[in-house]
Amino acid sequence: MLKRKNIRSNIQLNEYSSIYVFMFVLFLIGIIFGAIIVNSMNTIQKLDLFFYLHQFFEDVKDGSGLEVKELFQSSFFYHFKYILLIFILGLSIIGIPIIWLFIFMKGIVIGFSVGFLVNQMGWHGLLMATASVAPHNVFLIPAYLIAGSFAMIFSLHLIRRLFSAKIYQQSIRKHITQYSTVLIVVMVVALIGSIVETFISPNAMRIIVDWAL
Numbered sequence: 642m643l644k645r646k647n648i649r650s651n652i653q654l655n656e657y658s659s660i661y662v663f664m665f666v667l668f669l670i671g672i673i674f675g676a677i678i679v680n681s682m683n684t685i686q687k688l689d690l691f692f693y694l695h696q697f698f699e700d701v702k703d704g705s706g707l708e709v710k711e712l713f714q715s716s717f718f719y720h721f722k723y724i725l726l727i728f729i730l731g732l733s734i735i736g737i738p739i740i741w742l743f744i745f746m747k748g749i750v751i752g753f754s755v756g757f758l759v760n761q762m763g764w765h766g767l768l769m770a771t772a773s774v775a776p777h778n779v780f781l782i783p784a785y786l787i788a789g790s791f792a793m794i795f796s797l798h799l800i801r802r803l804f805s806a807k808i809y810q811q812s813i814r815k816h817i818t819q820y821s822t823v824l825i826v827v828m829v830v831a832l833i834g835s836i837v838e839t840f841i842s843p844n845a846m847r848i849i850v851d852w853a854l
Contacts (some may be wrong), residue, residue, distance in 0.1 A: 657794050664744055664790045668782070671748020676756035678749070691761050698850050709839060717835040720781060724788045724831055728824050731792025734799050744789045751778065765849075772845035780834030784827050791823045 682690075727743055730736025754774055758766035798816055 657790070660793055660797075661786075661790050664786050664793070667741060667744050668748040668786060671745040672752035672755075673748075674745075675749040675752025675754070678753055679756035679760050687757075687761065690757065694757075694761075712843070713835060713839040716777075716838045717832060720784070720831040720835060721828065724784065724827055725824075727785075727788045727792050728820070731795040731820070732799075734796050737793055737796050740789050740792050740796075744785060747782070747785050751782075768849050769846065772849045773842055776842045776845060777834045777838035780830050780837060784830040784834060787823065787830075788827045791820065791827075795820050 723743065727740055730740050751774060755767075755770040758770045760766070762769060795816065802813065
């Protein structure tokens with residue numbers, strides 16, 4: 642029972658619940674905005690983009706262009722780079738708006754990807770989106786949301802402590818330790834997401850492509 646209370650205290654669910662909700666809502670707004678962008682595209686833009694998408698599907702069907710090592714490295718270092726940048730922005734105090742932008746853009750990318758597939762391919766597009774977008778994002782979306790939330794919390798903590806120097810000096814090491822621990826946990830979750838993106842998502846997408854095309 643005591644351990645649960647300690648965990649709850651460290652995560653600070655009650656005190657910062659509004660921040661977690663804000664990040665989640667910001668992400669959802671990004672998804673909606675991404676879907677709106679799809680509907681605002683004209684026919685020529687959609688046809689051009691679908692042409693490249695169809696070429697990609699053909700490559701997937703043939704099994705070409707999917708080097709496992711390169712795909713894994715590209716995926717992990719991409720997410721590693723952005724998550725690390727989010728945490729660095731959390732240390733800068735003035736980086737909060739950029740953190741918001743990253744979470745919003747993550748939502749836009751997912752909303753646009755799913756929205757375009759469904760718009761162009763109907764139910765087949767929904768299945769394609771489920772196979773290609775959903776598996777790894779089950780891990781990556783929470784990783785980004787946790788990273789953004791804790792970066793914002795840490796920035797707000799620094800701002801608060803700037804007005805009380807004594808408390809700041811006494812507690813900063815503790816909060817940096819907690820912040821670093823969260824970073825490690827988020828990186829592990831991102832690593833799992835990259836593994837899924839490398840080994841599961843392409844195979845699931847190939848199955849759907851073979852059936853749909």
